[in-house]
Amino acid sequence: MHDTLIAYINNALGKTLSEKDEHLLESVFKPKKLRKHQYMLQEGEVCRFAGFIVRGACKQYTVDKSGKENIIGLFIEHWWVGDRESFMTGTPSPYNIEAVEDVEVLLAGREDFLNTLSRQPFINEMMNVLTEKHSFHLIKRVHAAHTLTAEERYHDLHKKYPEFFQRFPQHIIASYLGMTKETLSRIRAGSGKK
Amino acid sequence: MHDTLIAYINNALGKTLSEKDEHLLESVFKPKKLRKHQYMLQEGEVCRFAGFIVRGACKQYTVDKSGKENIIGLFIEHWWVGDRESFMTGTPSPYNIEAVEDVEVLLAGREDFLNTLSRQPFINEMMNVLTEKHSFHLIKRVHAAHTLTAEERYHDLHKKYPEFFQRFPQHIIASYLGMTKETLSRIRAGSGKK
DNA sequence: CGCGGGTTTGATGATGCTCAAGCCCGGTGG
């Protein structure tokens, strides 16, 4: 299982990790399996892990007073998962993270991460690059939410992450895009016949 | 002028910079004045600076085909300004950044920044913390755009950055919040009399 | 005084939401 993570990091850094570094990763990241519908993180808890998905798919969401799920993030294999803010600051997370398929993850606990991993320059560097990329991505989502129509947002996602449409049921994608499942359904029906 | 920046960094890092570090900052950050309506960055250019605002206020926006401005960011003194993605990757920016009041900024050029500043651990550390905070903030904006009504978004902003309402005309704030100036005006009228 | 930027107010309309019903399809149990 750790091979996937090591390959990922080698690729991200554009170099090959030493045996020592590999062993460090193996000692810190514990494998865990989750079945579909199992929670990785529940609203109100502090997020005590940084997770790397080896297999499967997850959703991150809030639930409003009327019980409606609001998907804020979707994650598949080779993505990092967790609530970074809660993890770093130790404050309770407002989000739920749940497996949408059976999942295998590698989890690094808070203490291991802060005491061991974040002392490693190579990990730190990678995390910083990822955080930066993530923030670029988020700015675009804010801008998209303000300027694009439901249909345009759908097309953008379809172009950027076509695999999502194989992996997640439509009502989940709709919520991630900030629209209802009915609206997404109508968009798909319409855009086929034009 | 550099005092402001040095004080800001001392405060961010929770320590006092050495004379040497201070001199480094003074040599790298060049002061510049902009008058109201002047551009700091124009759509299509590569962003060649990282800027720290000493005095004044700026807006960051795109313009759609019909000519409407879409405000994506607002900045006042003691904030960093620029298009980080364009700056880091060297790709043309889709954004305009413009002074909304007369502005004094400290600018670090791309070369200085990448060759000199980013070699300094203290700067790097600070930047990473800032990027991280920024991404926390952006996630909330995405979530807000998807889940909150225009009125709720207004109240949130009013609570979080009351000073914006003194500094920016209403139509700019409206666009930043993803609504029209008319809608914002009506919200303000209504929320007073309830 | 008159001009111009910013704000307000009103009337109308589009986009996308809600609620409700029906459909499709794969899985389970009789």
Place this chain on the structure above:
DNA sequence: CCACCGGGCTTGAGCATCATCAAACCCGCG
């Protein structure tokens, strides 16, 4: 093997929120 069930998807009708367009207003400034 078929009937039934349930989750997800679709379709339709009515409606709310917010955008658009147009006009008037306010006020500081030349």
